[in-house]
Amino acid sequence: QKEVEQNSGPLSVPEGAIASLNCTYSDRGSQSFFWYRQYSGKSPELIMFIYSNGDKEDGRFTAQLNKASQYVSLLIRDSQPSDSATYLCAFAYKLIFGSGTRLLVRP
């Protein structure tokens, strides 16, 4: 079993819709979780981090963490074409990355 599982996508949503990206992890001891966005040919950039159960909101982005279910998600409200990218979830200090979900936002 991979340490981090993500659906590779692509996840296609219309402009203005909510995009929901999901990630499961295997290490129950993990304390910190990160969502990175990576545009094609570019380096990852941090969008959100979360380490407490529940929701954390930042602008159009909401991260949700459920440690009991070993599940972390990222919601993007009012999706824009500029949000089209690959979204990587990761945990712990030596970031263990999922393979990423490619998001396409249709104008």
Add this chain to the structure above:
Amino acid sequence: GAGVSQSPSNKVTEKGKDVELRCDPISGHTALYWYRQSLGQGLEFLIYFQGNSAPDKSGLPSDRFSAERTGGSVSTLTIQRTQQEDSAVYLCASSSLAGAIGEQFFGPGTRLTVL
């Protein structure tokens, strides 16, 4: 100051040659990480430096890979006797906080192609 910088941006080498990749972290960042990303894949952790502590080398795929960090700043990743499967983008990141919470800032990467 400036962000994380890496050099060279692209490196093409022949199988069996040694290569050195350089990373300049953000000034004052004590933690430095190396990852690699193969085409269409996620990021793979390679090695982690934190201050003067012994590095965490648990991600290095073979003994052909080594890294050092001089003076707590610049780091060099060396790959000896390169193989075609070493072709990937090698990313360096730095962080101002040790442990789990520190946000990691990534450099632009070095694209390595082994012919």
